[in-house]
Amino acid sequence: MKALVKSAIAKSKADFIEIRLEDGNLVEVAYSGKDLKKAQETRDYGGYVRALVDGSWGFISFNRSENLQDYVQKAEENARAAGRGNVALAPVNPVTDVVSSAVDAANDPRRVPLEEKVRLFGHFSSTVLNLNKKIISASVGYRQSDRKIVYANSEGTLLEMNGVWGAGGISAIGRDGNIVQSVHTGFGTRTSWQDIVDAEQQIESLGRQVLDLLSAEPARGGRYTVILDPKLAGVFIHEAFGHLSEADNVSDNPKLLSQMVLGTRFAQDHFNVLDGGALENERGSYAYDDEGVPSTLTHLIKDGLLTGRLHSRETAAAMGEPVTGNARTIGYRFSPICRMSNTFIGAGPHSFEKMLEGVDNGLYVSGGGSGNTSKGLFTFSAEKARSIKKGKLGEWIRDIVLTGNVFQTLKDIDMVGDDLVRSKSGGCGKSVGARMQYPLCVSMGSPHIRIQNVLIGGR
Amino acid sequence: MERILELAKKKADQAEVFRIEKRSEPACFFGGKLTALETEEMLATGLRVVVNGKLGFSSTTHPDEGESLVLRALESAEFGPNADLEFPSAVRHFGAGKFYDPAVIDLSSEKQIEIGEEMIEIVQSSFPDVNLEVEVTKEAQRVSIMNSHGGDVSYERSLFQAFLNVLWILESDRAELEHTYTSIKLTNGPQQMAHDAVWRFNHCRRVAPIETKKMTVIFTSLGFRGLFVPLFYGFNGDLVARKLSLLSDKLNQHIVDPRIVLADDPTNERYPGSCPVDDEGVLTNKNILIDKGILKSFIFDLRSSHRLGLKSSGNGFKKSSLYTGFSVDAQPNPTPSTFVIEPGTISRDELIASVKEGIIVDDTMGAGQGNNLNGEFSMNVALGYKIENGQIVGRVKDVMVAGNVFEIFQHNLRNMTQETWPEDTLFGRYCVPWIAFDDMPVSAT
Structure with a gap:
């Protein structure tokens, strides 16, 4: 295989060419209440060739890999037909490496039979259904992807990488009269099936949470001092700020770029945001990105100032900034684009108790977070909230929606907790043109944070 | 093979x-x-x-x-x-x-x-x-x-x-x-x-002020995206077979205004979802779902139709969720080919000119986030315009529209345009006119 790839590259006349071949398996198990909806394993095999000629890209993806040479030619033809462009690549050192993720051999998720996965998640589902009488349904699922990738380019980089990503989720859905509420917990692993088995410990608290929410009052709209829990704060920083840090979202857009000039004050002192694939065994971790660039850890905001962004080789060259190893693809059907890896708000000095102090009328908002963003504007729904009155946690509140402008909201963060937590499940979506690239494995992390003056939707 | x-x-x-x-x-x-x-x-x-x-x-x-x-x-x-x-x-x-x-x-x-x-x-x-x-x-x-x-x-x-x-x-x-x-x-x-x-x-060159009150709301064909999801849930044969659709037991009843004719139409080359067979090999047909306001049919794949002792309507398409398109690793589910609402009687310009106070909802954030099973929708208006005395006066901002899709089609329908446009959205494909509803609560946040 490697020999084929090398010889196809050697014959290319492009200014730059790269080939990716990939062989992956996807295991999916899903229950809806007692019903097993899905128990399957599928295979995804294919590759791409991407060629750069006279500053324009040509790309082809395929499932038949035997005629690699033809695809190299077609990618070059596409690049030539695109005419003269201004794409250049930031220089990097060629690397040759073989990377296998460090899996616990005795608990390798890939070796656990489908039957056992079906059994465990069936058990999770019935455990949820038996939590209490108000629970009307459960939604439980597992998704495990493992892949072998060969990557080579015309600069001499040759990589073999393989790894496994397992992630599960458990939702409990409760009903009281016309009110339906659901709560969710996610979990995952890069190394051991035991991490999935241990998720059972998270189920019991879901029952209590559903009851609390069913007796909760709906949110009243208005502006509040808000404390976000690590889960929601992680979603917030990923969705509202992280996507703006992807260099391809700003490199061709002078107006947006003018709001993202490095060195600009974005937040108060001691507020830090980082992203990096170089963390060990997190969901968004990798040794090399999909252009063969070693992963790093990048300060996006340091002590309140905008200090970095997430680059591919193309955007790093276009903007004259260092490469960060953030060119990623969800698979061989797409060219790599600028993506996040493990994005997180750095831990700060404050305890949760300290944050509560001095909040006269606020909300402690937590969990969930389906949301939308549009280049700086955001809308998120949260799973649940509790009122804060005179520094004390009060009643439960449901149907919470937060909206705002990220540039203002970041400046309004006045306290950062000391209790950083990272997500172990979930994926990130990004569209290029009409095609959504989802799900990409990432993690989102944060400690508790406190934000002044947040707009909460409600009746 | x-x-x-x-x-x-x-x-x-x-x-x-x-x-x-x-x-x-x-x-x-x-x-x-x-x-x-x-x-x-x-x-x-x-x-x-x-x-x-x-x-x-x-x-x-x-x-x-x-x-x-x-x-x-x-x-x-x-x-x-x-x-x-x-x-x-x-x-x-x-x-x-x-x-x-x-x-x-x-x-x-x-x-x-x-x-x-x-x-x-x-x-x-x-x-x-x-x-x-x-x-x-x-x-x-x-x-x-x-x-x-x-x-x-x-x-x-x-x-x-x-x-x-x-x-x-x-x-x-x-x-x-x-x-x-x-x-x-x-x-x-x-x-x-x-x-x-x-x-x-x-119409985005200036921002028009708006306050919370009831007014006419026009959904453009793009804005209809926010209504499509709860509407589709009602007709989804899998939910019908499991008695989870709120239309399950309403066949041949008046469910919406008699001006509404809704079909699933895989036969028209103008529409993005057209094809002669579905992903289970069932021949497709134009399927009238609502005729003059009366519920006539649902959309089925093989499994959901079999459970009710019916024939598949040719709507078994390999789409794993509402938010993803065709995927070979997905099994077939009841999925519309193209939902089509028959056009109305007046032009877009006439429709706008007839409205004293209202908004046009053109694109939304948060579509599909309401309680879809109940027919409910709740969306932020990402792109929308204010109408005053028959004229568009500017863009509206920070506005939410919420309601129940079946209730507004029954009680609030004002008018539909002659013009229709085929939309290909993340949630699904449809071809509809602009649709106006009266007395809709609009909240400015």
């Missing part, structure tokens, strides 16, 4: 092989400039088996995989759901017929680039400062399905698609439009979509 079917039949009581071959070629423009030409070739195979009354599934994109594909499907059947279905025995080879336009397939890359440049020119001549992302794509598909009941169908299809993203950054604000047009045939839809974008952004 024959080989896989034979291998599967040795161990399974029933088997079905699905295969798609496609070639998709987008020309991609970023920052208003051509940056890449791409080609996607796909060859993917799905296999469903029934063993001891249980359904199993697997898929592969490896061109030579046979035995291990069958083994995975058999293993899946050990735990699979009860196989309440029977594969159809139709034999039809449609070839490159009604759903294949050679003009799309023969489109040169130069012509694709020209169309993209025209779209950019149309928008930039009115809005030189906006950031533009454009794709113009041609695609050829061949779908074949064979099963152990002798069923053997195939067809070829062309798709012509254009994508347009316009981002307009203002001082402390921004307006964004993301729009996709898809057709079986070669049309001037992409250029029209660009002209429509100019119309949209012309």
Whole structure:
């Protein structure tokens, strides 16, 4: 295989060419209440060739890999037909490496039979259904992807990488009269099936949470001092700020770029945001990105100032900034684009108790977070909230929606907790043109944070 | 395919092989400039088996995989759901017929680039400062399905698609439009979509004040996206079979205003979802769902129809969730081909001129986030305009619209336009007029 790839590259006349071949398996198990909806394993095999000629890209993806040479030619033809462009690549050192993720051999998720996965998640589902009488349904699922990738380019980089990503989720859905509420917990692993088995410990608290929410009052709209829990704060920083840090979202857009000039004050002192694939065994971790660039850890905001962004080789060259190893693809059907890896708000000095102090009328908002963003504007729904009155946690509140402008909201963060937590499940979506690239494995992390003056939707 | 079917039949009581071959070629423009030409070739195979009354599934994109594909499907059947279905025995080879336009397939890359440049020119001549992302794509598909009941169908299809993203950054604000047009045939839809974008952004030049109250709300065909999801939930045969649809027991009853005629229409080459058979090999037909306000039918795949002792309506499409498109590793689910609402009697201009106070909802954030099973919708208006005394007076901001889709179609329908537009959205495909509702609560946040 490697020999084929090398010889196809050697014959290319492009200014730059790269080939990716990939062989992956996807295991999916899903229950809806007692019903097993899905128990399957599928295979995804294919590759791409991407060629750069006279500053324009040509790309082809395929499932038949035997005629690699033809695809190299077609990618070059596409690049030539695109005419003269201004794409250049930031220089990097060629690397040759073989990377296998460090899996616990005795608990390798890939070796656990489908039957056992079906059994465990069936058990999770019935455990949820038996939590209490108000629970009307459960939604439980597992998704495990493992892949072998060969990557080579015309600069001499040759990589073999393989790894496994397992992630599960458990939702409990409760009903009281016309009110339906659901709560969710996610979990995952890069190394051991035991991490999935241990998720059972998270189920019991879901029952209590559903009851609390069913007796909760709906949110009243208005502006509040808000404390976000690590889960929601992680979603917030990923969705509202992280996507703006992807260099391809700003490199061709002078107006947006003018709001993202490095060195600009974005937040108060001691507020830090980082992203990096170089963390060990997190969901968004990798040794090399999909252009063969070693992963790093990048300060996006340091002590309140905008200090970095997430680059591919193309955007790093276009903007004259260092490469960060953030060119990623969800698979061989797409060219790599600028993506996040493990994005997180750095831990700060404050305890949760300290944050509560001095909040006269606020909300402690937590969990969930389906949301939308549009280049700086955001809308998120949260799973649940509790009122804060005179520094004390009060009643439960449901149907919470937060909206705002990220540039203002970041400046309004006045306290950062000391209790950083990272997500172990979930994926990130990004569209290029009409095609959504989802799900990409990432993690989102944060400690508790406190934000002044947040707009909460409600009746 | 024959080989896989034979291998599967040795161990399974029933088997079905699905295969798609496609070639998709987008020309991609970023920052208003051509940056890449791409080609996607796909060859993917799905296999469903029934063993001891249980359904199993697997898929592969490896061109030579046979035995291990069958083994995975058999293993899946050990735990699979009860196989309440029977594969159809139709034999039809449609070839490159009604759903294949050679003009799309023969489109040169130069012509694709020209169309993209025209779209950019149309928008930039009115809005030189906006950031533009454009794709113009041609695609050829061949779908074949064979099963152990002798069923053997195939067809070829062309798709012509254009994508347009316009981002307009203002001082402390921004307006964004993301729009996709898809057709079986070669049309001037992409250029029209660009002209429509100019119309949209012309109304964003100033912000109109708005306060919380009841008023007329017009959903454009793009804005209808927020209503499509709860509407589709009502007609989803799987939810009907499980008595979870709120329309489950309302057949032949008046459920909405008598001016409403709603169909699922896979037969029209103008619509993006048209095809002669679904992904289970069932022949498709135009299916009237609501006739003059009366509920007539639902959309079914093989499994959901079998549970009710009915025939599939030819709506079993491989789409794994509301938020994803076709996927070979998904099993078929009841999915609309294209939902079509028959046009109304007045023009867009007349409709706008007839409204004393109201808003036009053109694009939404948060569509599909309400309680869809109950028919409820709740959305932020991402792109919307205020009407006062029959005139559009500016853009509205920080506005939410919520309600129940079946209730507003029953009690609040004001009017529908003669003009319709086929939309290809993340949630699904539909072709509808602009639809106006009176006395809708609009909240300004």
